[in-house]
Amino acid sequence: MIDMRLKLDYPGFALDVDLQLPGRGVTALYGHSGSGKTTCLRCIAGLEKAGQAFIQVNDEVWQDSAKRIFVPAHKRALGYVFQEASLFPHLSVLANLQFGLKRIPASQRRVDMTHATDLLGIGHLLDRHPHNLSGGERQRIGIARALLTSPRLLLMDEPLAALDSQRKNEILPYLQRLHDELEIPVLYVSHSQDEVARLADHIVLLSDGKALASGPIGATLARLDLPLALGDDAGVVIEGQVSAYDAHYQLLTLQLPASDMNIRVAHSPMTLGQALRCKVQARDVSLSLNAAEHSSILNRLPVTVISEMPADNAAHVLIRLEAGGTPLLARITRYSRDQLGVYPGQQLWAQIKAVAVLA
DSSP: OEEEEEEEEETTEEEEEEEEEOSSSEEEEEOSTTSSHHHHHHHHHTSSOOSEEEEEETTEEEEEGGGTEEOOGGGSOEEEEOSSOOOOTTSOHHHHHHHHHTTSOGGGOSSOHHHHHHHHTOGGGTTOOGGGSOHHHHHHHHHHHHHTTOOSEEEEESTTTTSOHHHHHHHHHHHHHHHHHOOOOEEEEESOHHHHHHHOSEEEEEETTEEEEEEEHHHHHTOTTSGGGTSTTOEEEEEEEEEEEETTTTEEEEEOTTSSOEEEEEOOOOOTTOEEEEEEEGGGEEEESSOOOSOSOOEEEEEEEEEEEEOSSTTEEEEEEEETTEEEEEEEEHHHHHHHTOOTTOEEEEEEOGGGOBO
């Protein structure tokens, strides 16, 4: 458990949050620029000292202003990954990694060199110098260096923000491996909802220094009462199990949790029974009164209408749906809403293109 209560005042900005976060997995701090994401991270790291604060990571108290406890940054068992990798340019990749490793006595090391280089796929880069690396490679080495300090908590401050889309897609699978294979809790700052949807288990929505919401990623993204639902990238996260693979058409079949419903996704082969997380954008969900046949849309799910709200575009509405217990969002025009006569409790069919599912 990560217990974090922070009050910090700057001219024109005040941070006031009270959060209890999971002690494992990835928690995303999400919000617009200036919402307080990085300030939270810096307080946890000990780089900022909040006037009123209590910070406890699992069983270690790092700050308790009421008891005048403040553990300095260099004594906090954490790793910090910034937007830029900040590698030592005169050192090889191996020497950069050894810099992190040497900070920790051998008896206290929980991540060794082989494990870190394998996780991040950088074993072939050890003899190179930073100027001979791509942005994505430098960032992977920065993450490996942070891991080699054997942290009890890993802080990542928009680690993909400085990368183009190609480099982001290169590094995301490695971040997913960290999520799947390490037990080190991660606090991940981002303003990209798609990025958060792929990586996070828990999300904290920050705005103007306050936490508007904190909860599991699936339930929180599906809430219509939060600003998350208003953006063009609004959608839900679904984590299903691979139940079949069509090699000829390169389509995975995923069984949805707690139901016998399936969706098909354009994807490379995966092992049967393996879990796969995907995001379904609200704008990619259409609704129908009947199950359409002879259509190019492969995914047709029976759904129940739960609620609706106006979207940020006056011509649109957002519809909250459930498909056998799995939440979905649909962004449709008000005209379509009226033509279908949409109302809470109504039974409809949701249609989702297989190529539109982000996995």
